[in-house]
Amino acid sequence: MLLAAGSSSRLGRPKQLLAYEGQSLLQHSLQVALEAGTGPVVVVLGAKADEVGADLSGEGVHTVFNPEWQEGMAASIRCGVRHLQQVAPSVEALILMVCDQPFVSPQILQSLVKAHQDTGKPIVTCTYAGTFGPPTLFRKSLFPQLLQLTGDVGARSILKQYANEVEALPFPEGKLDIDTENDYQQMLSGNRTA
Structure with missing residues (x-):
């Protein structure tokens, strides 16, 4: 499941559409998810959904608009x-x-699946910058907890609640996410752990 609904308020323009390696960040992420071959990909759209979701297609791709x-x-x-x-x-x-x-x-996505299969743990997440973060795998038994989440903190509360059942994989490059123009410039400069 690929989250792409945010308004990118700190950046001032849709980060989903920022250019990266000849395509948008969203298209790049979708391509990564499809190439992993782990199953269907649900892309959640929200802010500027028509613009952001314009070029999303492919077998196994499902887009959904989040009105909230x-x-x-x-x-x-x-x-x-x-x-x-x-x-x-x-x-x-x-x-x-x-x-x-x-x-x-x-x-990385395939490693999450393999770790889940090898350990049997219901959550497999990445670690970077001293914390847990996406991408994160959740077993179906935790879907009810995901459906109870509120606010803008993602699923971190579930990771804390089930801390003994989390398998963590190092992903130092996960530290770089694009929230500001400086982050984007760091990415373009090739700095993988800004």
């Missing part, structure tokens, strides 16, 4: 989980991604 996108990331997670349950009811887990982490690769 202004509430924050939790509303997008809830919207995406509900949509995923409709389009792929037999799915056993989901990987939560954000579109502003340019250095996520198909291999």
Whole structure:
């Protein structure tokens, strides 16, 4: 599940549409998710949905509009989980991604799945900059908790609540996400751990 509903207020323009390696950040993230081959991809849109979602297509790609996108990331997670349950009811887990982490690769997503299979842990997340963060895999048994999230803090509360059931994989490049013009310039300069 790829979250792309935010308004990018700190950046002042839709970060989903920033150019990266000949395509938008959102298209890049979608390509990564598809190349990982881990299942259908639900893209959650919100702010400027018509513009942001204009070029999203492909087999296994499902877009959904989150009418509550202004509430924050939790509303997008809830919207995406509900949509995923409709389009792929037999799915056993989901990987939560954000579109502003340019250095996520198909291999990282595949590593999350493998760690989940190898350890049996219901949550497999990435670690960078001394904290947990996306991309993060959640087993289906935790979908009800994802559907209860509120506010703009994402799923971090679930990671804390189930701390003993979390498998963590190092992903130092995950530290760079694009929230400001400076972040974008860091990415363009090739600095992978700004």
